[in-house]
Amino acid sequence: YQYKKQKETERALLQKVKAKLSNAQNKQLENILTNTDEFQMFLKSVSGKLTAAQAQELKSLIEKRNQEVVDQGLQPIDKIILHKTFSFAPWMLLGVIITLITRSSLIHLVYQLLGR
Numbered sequence: 001y002q003y004k005k006q007k008e009t010e011r012a013l014l015q016k017v018k019a020k021l022s023n024a025q026n027k028q029l030e031n032i033l034t035n036t037d038e039f040q041m042f043l044k045s046v047s048g049k050l051t052a053a054q055a056q057e058l059k060s061l062i063e064k065r066n067q068e069v070v071d072q073g074l075q076p077i078d079k080i081i082l083h084k085t086f087s088f089a090p091w092m093l094l095g096v097i098i099t100l101i102t103r104s105s106l107i108h109l110v111y112q113l114l115g116r
Contacts, residue, residue: 031068050082 018026046054058080066076098106 049085 018029021029050058062077062080069076095106102109
């Protein structure tokens with residue numbers, strides 16, 4: 001219910017803002033909202049690793065956005081840095097195994113060795 005009410009409030013506020021903007025400003029606002037929605041939908045579609053098809057889709061979205069940015073006389077995006085992720089689950093499992101075997105934490109064991 002709260003989510004629905006919030007969305008209705010946002011729509012009403014957006015309509016009030018649009019009524020006060022010029023045609024050019026309305027066009028820019030629509031462009032921003034459309035592109036934001038495109039990127040939001042793309043980001044929601046990516047789960048896990050980025051596939052070749054998803055990378056190509058991202059590239060086309062950015063090229064489209066770059067064309068709009070260049071038309072406005074601004075600097076386009078020339079590089080996107082993607083970072084390779086790693087799985088955290090094996091490290092958690094290793095921590096659990098160490099804790100079960102030693103019946104203590106690894107930090108506590110190091111503290112005991114240094115304290116002697």
